[in-house]
Amino acid sequence: MRKILLIGAGKSTSSLMNYLKEKSEIEDLHITVVDKNLDLAKRIMGDHPRVSLQNIDIFNDEARYNAINNVDIVISMLPARFHMQVARDAVKLGKHMVTASYISKELMELDAEVKAKSLVFMNEIGLDPGIDHMSAMRVIDQIKSKDGKMLLFESFTGGLVAPESDDNLWHYKFTWNPRNVVVAGQGGVAKFLHAGEFKYIPYHKLFRRTEFLNIDGYGQFEALPNRDSLKYQNIYGLEDIRTLYRGTIRRVGYSRAWNVFVQLGMTDDTYEMENSEDLTKRDFINAFLPYSPTDSVELKLRQYLKIEQDDELWFKLLELDLFDDKSKIGLKNATPAQLLQKILEDKWTLKPDDKDMIVMYHKFGYKQGEELKQIDSQLVVKGDDQIYTAMAKTVGLPVAIATIKILNGEIKTPGVQLPITAEVYNPILKELEDYSVVFNEKEVPFQCYNPNFVAG
Amino acid sequence: MRKILLIGAGKSTSSLMNYLKEKSEIEDLHITVVDKNLDLAKRIMGDHPRVSLQNIDIFNDEARYNAINNVDIVISMLPARFHMQVARDAVKLGKHMVTASYISKELMELDAEVKAKSLVFMNEIGLDPGIDHMSAMRVIDQIKSKDGKMLLFESFTGGLVAPESDDNLWHYKFTWNPRNVVVAGQGGVAKFLHAGEFKYIPYHKLFRRTEFLNIDGYGQFEALPNRDSLKYQNIYGLEDIRTLYRGTIRRVGYSRAWNVFVQLGMTDDTYEMENSEDLTKRDFINAFLPYSPTDSVELKLRQYLKIEQDDELWFKLLELDLFDDKSKIGLKNATPAQLLQKILEDKWTLKPDDKDMIVMYHKFGYKQGEELKQIDSQLVVKGDDQIYTAMAKTVGLPVAIATIKILNGEIKTPGVQLPITAEVYNPILKELEDYSVVFNEKEVPFQCYNPNFVAG
Numbered sequence: 001m002r003k004i005l006l007i008g009a010g011k012s013t014s015s016l017m018n019y020l021k022e023k024s025e026i027e028d029l030h031i032t033v034v035d036k037n038l039d040l041a042k043r044i045m046g047d048h049p050r051v052s053l054q055n056i057d058i059f060n061d062e063a064r065y066n067a068i069n070n071v072d073i074v075i076s077m078l079p080a081r082f083h084m085q086v087a088r089d090a091v092k093l094g095k096h097m098v099t100a101s102y103i104s105k106e107l108m109e110l111d112a113e114v115k116a117k118s119l120v121f122m123n124e125i126g127l128d129p130g131i132d133h134m135s136a137m138r139v140i141d142q143i144k145s146k147d148g149k150m151l152l153f154e155s156f157t158g159g160l161v162a163p164e165s166d167d168n169l170w171h172y173k174f175t176w177n178p179r180n181v182v183v184a185g186q187g188g189v190a191k192f193l194h195a196g197e198f199k200y201i202p203y204h205k206l207f208r209r210t211e212f213l214n215i216d217g218y219g220q221f222e223a224l225p226n227r228d229s230l231k232y233q234n235i236y237g238l239e240d241i242r243t244l245y246r247g248t249i250r251r252v253g254y255s256r257a258w259n260v261f262v263q264l265g266m267t268d269d270t271y272e273m274e275n276s277e278d279l280t281k282r283d284f285i286n287a288f289l290p291y292s293p294t295d296s297v298e299l300k301l302r303q304y305l306k307i308e309q310d311d312e313l314w315f316k317l318l319e320l321d322l323f324d325d326k327s328k329i330g331l332k333n334a335t336p337a338q339l340l341q342k343i344l345e346d347k348w349t350l351k352p353d354d355k356d357m358i359v360m361y362h363k364f365g366y367k368q369g370e371e372l373k374q375i376d377s378q379l380v381v382k383g384d385d386q387i388y389t390a391m392a393k394t395v396g397l398p399v400a401i402a403t404i405k406i407l408n409g410e411i412k413t414p415g416v417q418l419p420i421t422a423e424v425y426n427p428i429l430k431e432l433e434d435y436s437v438v439f440n441e442k443e444v445p446f447q448c449y450n451p452n453f454v455a456g
Numbered sequence: 457m458r459k460i461l462l463i464g465a466g467k468s469t470s471s472l473m474n475y476l477k478e479k480s481e482i483e484d485l486h487i488t489v490v491d492k493n494l495d496l497a498k499r500i501m502g503d504h505p506r507v508s509l510q511n512i513d514i515f516n517d518e519a520r521y522n523a524i525n526n527v528d529i530v531i532s533m534l535p536a537r538f539h540m541q542v543a544r545d546a547v548k549l550g551k552h553m554v555t556a557s558y559i560s561k562e563l564m565e566l567d568a569e570v571k572a573k574s575l576v577f578m579n580e581i582g583l584d585p586g587i588d589h590m591s592a593m594r595v596i597d598q599i600k601s602k603d604g605k606m607l608l609f610e611s612f613t614g615g616l617v618a619p620e621s622d623d624n625l626w627h628y629k630f631t632w633n634p635r636n637v638v639v640a641g642q643g644g645v646a647k648f649l650h651a652g653e654f655k656y657i658p659y660h661k662l663f664r665r666t667e668f669l670n671i672d673g674y675g676q677f678e679a680l681p682n683r684d685s686l687k688y689q690n691i692y693g694l695e696d697i698r699t700l701y702r703g704t705i706r707r708v709g710y711s712r713a714w715n716v717f718v719q720l721g722m723t724d725d726t727y728e729m730e731n732s733e734d735l736t737k738r739d740f741i742n743a744f745l746p747y748s749p750t751d752s753v754e755l756k757l758r759q760y761l762k763i764e765q766d767d768e769l770w771f772k773l774l775e776l777d778l779f780d781d782k783s784k785i786g787l788k789n790a791t792p793a794q795l796l797q798k799i800l801e802d803k804w805t806l807k808p809d810d811k812d813m814i815v816m817y818h819k820f821g822y823k824q825g826e827e828l829k830q831i832d833s834q835l836v837v838k839g840d841d842q843i844y845t846a847m848a849k850t851v852g853l854p855v856a857i858a859t860i861k862i863l864n865g866e867i868k869t870p871g872v873q874l875p876i877t878a879e880v881y882n883p884i885l886k887e888l889e890d891y892s893v894v895f896n897e898k899e900v901p902f903q904c905y906n907p908n909f910v911a912g
Contacts, residue, residue: 202721204660265658291650
């Protein structure tokens with residue numbers, strides 16, 4: 001019997017747990033799930049002979065060490081900053097490890113020891129990072145194997161609401177940490193390569209430099225650039241590439257309206273507002289507008305940001321009751337970003353029957369002989385319900401599949417790694433298709449320059 | 457004979473040194489000037505019997521201690537971060553101290569000891585901070601002494617080029633550290649009070665929220681808000697004030713054009729640009745504009761920021777040769793702000809015969825009985841030449857005058873302080889008038905709301 005330790009049983013682990021449970025007989029597994037809160041684990045795992053649920057304090061060195069010592073492989077679904085204690089124990093005890101988080105410098109320092117002990121430490125194997133790496137590298141390796149020379153790689157991912165549950169003008173609901181959505185794009189310039197030119201977009205212009213995308217069967221979307229599109233340039237082997245761009249997908253119109261918050265300063269998370277506990281939504285907006293003894297907050301906002309009264313954008317703002325002065329937002333010592341998040345959470349939370357949706361889009365431009373070619377690859381995954389969300393499926397299933405394949409010796413190259421080799425991505429992408437995670441790849445005419453790139 | 461130690465003899469100390477030299481006989485002074493570079497001191501002090509110029513290393517603890525031990529009062533014109541070592545020695549040795557810098561928390565911690573030894577540690581006694589404190593508090597105290605209740609205080613300062621030396625479309629030249637001009641307004645939201653409402657302006661809107669001012673005989677100016685207008689609210693005793701705003705003065709049109717740099721991201725000092733040493737000015741701008749296979753950098757910029765081809769603003773950009781692709785800017789590993797500074801320094805440096813100009817404008821709104829009243833107070837100081845600049849006069853003379861008055865016991869209230877009491881501001885403002893530093897104070901109709909406030 002092979003023993004698996006899963007540390008952390010939060011929302012994004014539902015599909016991961018369910019997969020392991022379902023494979024437990026045929027793969028001869030025993031699964032130990034450890035968390036402070038085991039409600040979700042109990043609901044999914046039930047009372048299963050091959051599963052133990054334990055309320056161990058993972059920050060207790062002895063308890064953690066013993067738990068890891070007792071298994072063959074450890075999956076850490078803790079927040080990324082807590083992985084290192086687990087990783088140090090795992091390498092010491094000679095256990096494999098899997099996470100869906102970015103590889104930290106600290107973790108990379110264990111690489112030599114991990115290799116010396118022939119261990120696999122697989123990371124960045126969720127959705128983004130994860131499925132994006134695997135689906136991109138499969139195509140890039142294909143192109144290179146046919147002597148194609150990569151010219152362009154653009155990659156976009158979005159966590160959205162499924163069309164059947166889409167009932168607001170923003171066409172958006174929170175399917176992920178709301179805080180990350182509110183402060184998205186902050187903390188550094190957005191940097192990418194376009195036709196050989198380095199391009200930089202400051203935060204306050206980010207939501208006006210979007211690009212349109214069409215997803216077959218799902219219509220039009222928009223994408224805004226991520227912070228550092230060049231991060232994986234060398235890792236993907238794209239040293240000579242001319243265009244390299246990674247972005248976040250939203251429904252068309254979202255960014256233009258979100259830009260109102262950015263322009264006003266309502267997404268700022270660096271200072272606390274005076275008397276924040278007393279502010280109504282109307283006061284909150286008014287704090288970013290000039291004083292006037294006569295003009296309404298509505299008029300001042302429209303004049304300040306030049307919004308016409310019948311602009312779709314205006315109705316998006318009204319839908320949020322932004323000008324309400326009846327009730328307080330009710331947060332003490334809050335930053336603008338925290339107040340905005342509170343306002344949006346009241347409006348953009350998934351209802352019990354709502355389904356979420358993951359969208360991913362890669363474009364690969366390349367030269368084969370004298371010919372310029374392009375492959376577009378698209379993925380849409382919808383959630384089943386509020387437990388088995390698209391987010392939980394796409395984050396958790398690759399982690400679960402990788403875990404079994406490491407146990408089975410199918411994935412065996414040792415080291416601290418991310419899923420960019422054929423040994424890893426081929427079997428995992430293949431099995432993901434059984435769970436409706438299927439990329440639609442097709443040849444299209446090469447476009448170095450997207451005429452739908454909007455600079456407004 | 458009273459002995460003065462002046463530490464630091466940079467550009468802003470010319471008038472300070474000259475004042476001390478001229479007063480040295482009548483006030484029975486001996487002045488020791490210490491700096492690594494004594495060129496300016498030699499030029500101003502010449503070979504004077506009451507002056508010694510010394511090349512002491514002020515970071516050598518023993519040398520500094522001995523130098524301070526030998527005098528009655530120390531003036532530190534070092535960069536602010538170096539004051540503390542001097543201050544610790546001074547308090548230990550029982551010597552007075554004068555600086556033109558903001559009072560740091562560290563310095564304030566010496567207050568009890570300074571008071572116990574009956575010493576005066578006078579700070580923030582240059583121009584801004586300095587003359588602004590004194591000229592404002594004189595009027596505020598007057599108003600309060602007549603039972604006036606302060607409703608509004610707005611205060612603006614600018615270091616500009618004198619009209620007779622103004623020969624560029626920006627009506628601006630560097631008279632101060634250029635770096636501070638390029639990154640002005642960054643590092644935090646601008647916060648102020650307007651008619652009882654707290655207002656916040658994010659950096660990317662700062663240059664679009666200007667206010668117009670008229671200075672008698674000098675025409676129209678504009679002002680943009682400083683970072684924290686509320687900093688001196690309690691220190692000035694303005695707890696119940698309704699409007700509190702501090703700002704920076706420029707000539708009209710400067711901010712609207714500077715906003716182009718802000719919008720593009722050219723003032724960002726947080727990251728280094730790729731291959732910065734190879735960039736021409738044209739490349740530099742293009743890095744912030746969308747890629748296009750067909751459109752010129754000029755067209756892209758005009759379209760992106762919606763600039764009409766005959767807009768005055770456009771000619772300001774052309775005047776800087778911003779689209780030149782002949783020569784490299786020539787800075788390695790440079791941030792956008794560093795590259796922009798280099799471009800501007802080539803254009804905005806004072807010529808040998810140019811004169812600078814300091815402009816200050818305070819507005820005091822108050823209620824006396826049932827009557828709403830306002831006093832406006834204006835100051836214009838021009839430089840004599842490139843040595844005795846308006847900046848050097850307005851920064852150095854209050855420091856010098858305060859030093860003598862402390863020695864003479866006219867300023868005697870002990871403690872770490874800034875010049876906000878009548879004991880300090882009355883004699884200093886009076887003597888400053890002999891040097892053409894004269895405020896023009898007049899009653900005007902009360903304006904709670906400036907109709908010339910522009911929110912564009």
